[in-house]
Amino acid sequence: MICLQSPLLQLALLLGVAHGFTENVPMTYLSDAAIDPRVLLRKAAPSAAAHGEPRLQLRAASAAARPALASALAAGKEQAVGVRYPSAGELREFLRSHMPTEAEFPRVHTAAKPGSQTPASHTGRTLYALATHPALNKILVYFMGYPGANGVYCLAKGLERKFKRTGVKGTIITADSNGASVREFQALLRKEGLLQFVDVRHVSMDLAHPLYSGKVDLFAEDMDGATTLEALDFVLKTCRPEVYHGENTKGIGANHAFKADYGAEIGADHVVEHQSDSKLDDVAGRGFSVFVKPYDMLFADIRARHRAKDLAAHGTGTHQGCSKPLTEEQRLKLVTDYTGWGVVTAKLAKEWKCTREHIWNIVTCQQRTLCAPSCPQIDDCAK
Numbered sequence: 001m002i003c004l005q006s007p008l009l010q011l012a013l014l015l016g017v018a019h020g021f022t023e024n025v026p027m028t029y030l031s032d033a034a035i036d037p038r039v040l041l042r043k044a045a046p047s048a049a050a051h052g053e054p055r056l057q058l059r060a061a062s063a064a065a066r067p068a069l070a071s072a073l074a075a076g077k078e079q080a081v082g083v084r085y086p087s088a089g090e091l092r093e094f095l096r097s098h099m100p101t102e103a104e105f106p107r108v109h110t111a112a113k114p115g116s117q118t119p120a121s122h123t124g125r126t127l128y129a130l131a132t133h134p135a136l137n138k139i140l141v142y143f144m145g146y147p148g149a150n151g152v153y154c155l156a157k158g159l160e161r162k163f164k165r166t167g168v169k170g171t172i173i174t175a176d177s178n179g180a181s182v183r184e185f186q187a188l189l190r191k192e193g194l195l196q197f198v199d200v201r202h203v204s205m206d207l208a209h210p211l212y213s214g215k216v217d218l219f220a221e222d223m224d225g226a227t228t229l230e231a232l233d234f235v236l237k238t239c240r241p242e243v244y245h246g247e248n249t250k251g252i253g254a255n256h257a258f259k260a261d262y263g264a265e266i267g268a269d270h271v272v273e274h275q276s277d278s279k280l281d282d283v284a285g286r287g288f289s290v291f292v293k294p295y296d297m298l299f300a301d302i303r304a305r306h307r308a309k310d311l312a313a314h315g316t317g318t319h320q321g322c323s324k325p326l327t328e329e330q331r332l333k334l335v336t337d338y339t340g341w342g343v344v345t346a347k348l349a350k351e352w353k354c355t356r357e358h359i360w361n362i363v364t365c366q367q368r369t370l371c372a373p374s375c376p377q378i379d380d381c382a383k
Helices: 007-018 037-044 065-074 088-098 122-131 151-166 179-191 229-239 254-265 299-314 328-338 345-352 356-366
Strands: 138-142 171-176 198-202 218-221 243-249 271-277 286-292
Touching (some): 122 243, 122 271, 122 286, 138 229, 151 171, 151 198, 171 179, 229 299, 254 299, 328 356
Parallel strands (some): 138 218
């Protein structure tokens, strides 16, 4: 954020307003150290283009907006002059330099529960830091999680920090199907003055009735292994989050295996963090990843690549994804084996001589967490 205490910077911006420019430099995040007010003054001046200088792409401000900006500048308030979504490298640097101190965000909280993304965890503190970024203000979280000092709480504390510093008020949208848990969490947020940043809903989410379908800046999720990849793809395609924070357990199958593959296959210019240790209390093997512009590659793309690779290598697929058809008894056993900790999709695919995608389809259909068209081979899936 730019601190507008510099008289020269105030003059530069006021000149921009006087010439019909807005306070926003579209898609540009300017930090305290990233701007020279003399440069802004020079590039905002109408004569800059005539002298062949590259001019900042300033949008025309409405007449009604100019007095408000001028008033804010005159009052010396800190304000976002321009914000753009960060690149992977920029966000990596931002997180490194904006991880909260103990004084800013204490690690110990009486409402913290083991296994949650608490303030003491690395993933919880990363969520806090993400929420302080000036471009990340509309946040969607799947799902609320254990009521207490969890990942949503960490995000809310980050938004609170940003609001106090800049006046920019972000919003978190999340949900849980347990009404008692929702009320308990709302009570905690209300007690700490954080409910103003969190829209927590008591609903059951499915693809027919998604939690939210508008544009979001940040999508954070920590879904269990049986939650459908279609739910993730829906958010990526429909909400088009600019930043994605995903949690997964190393060694378990289902969508956790695909989430691990995702970071390995998406372009390096999208990766901020990949499989960083979550450092959850009393829980080992948890990792999280952070990507920018995740909508450039969907989870369906990962599944398609697995399918093509498996078919090329093993020739499986003549019997709906397996080298020989599976009986109902075999499918049930596969589901039992699959949900065990430490069993990965590739291991089961090799054992059963099936594609990895087919293994995942059988399990999720059998658990009724995913139905047609993704796995129509299970006749009663949609019932």
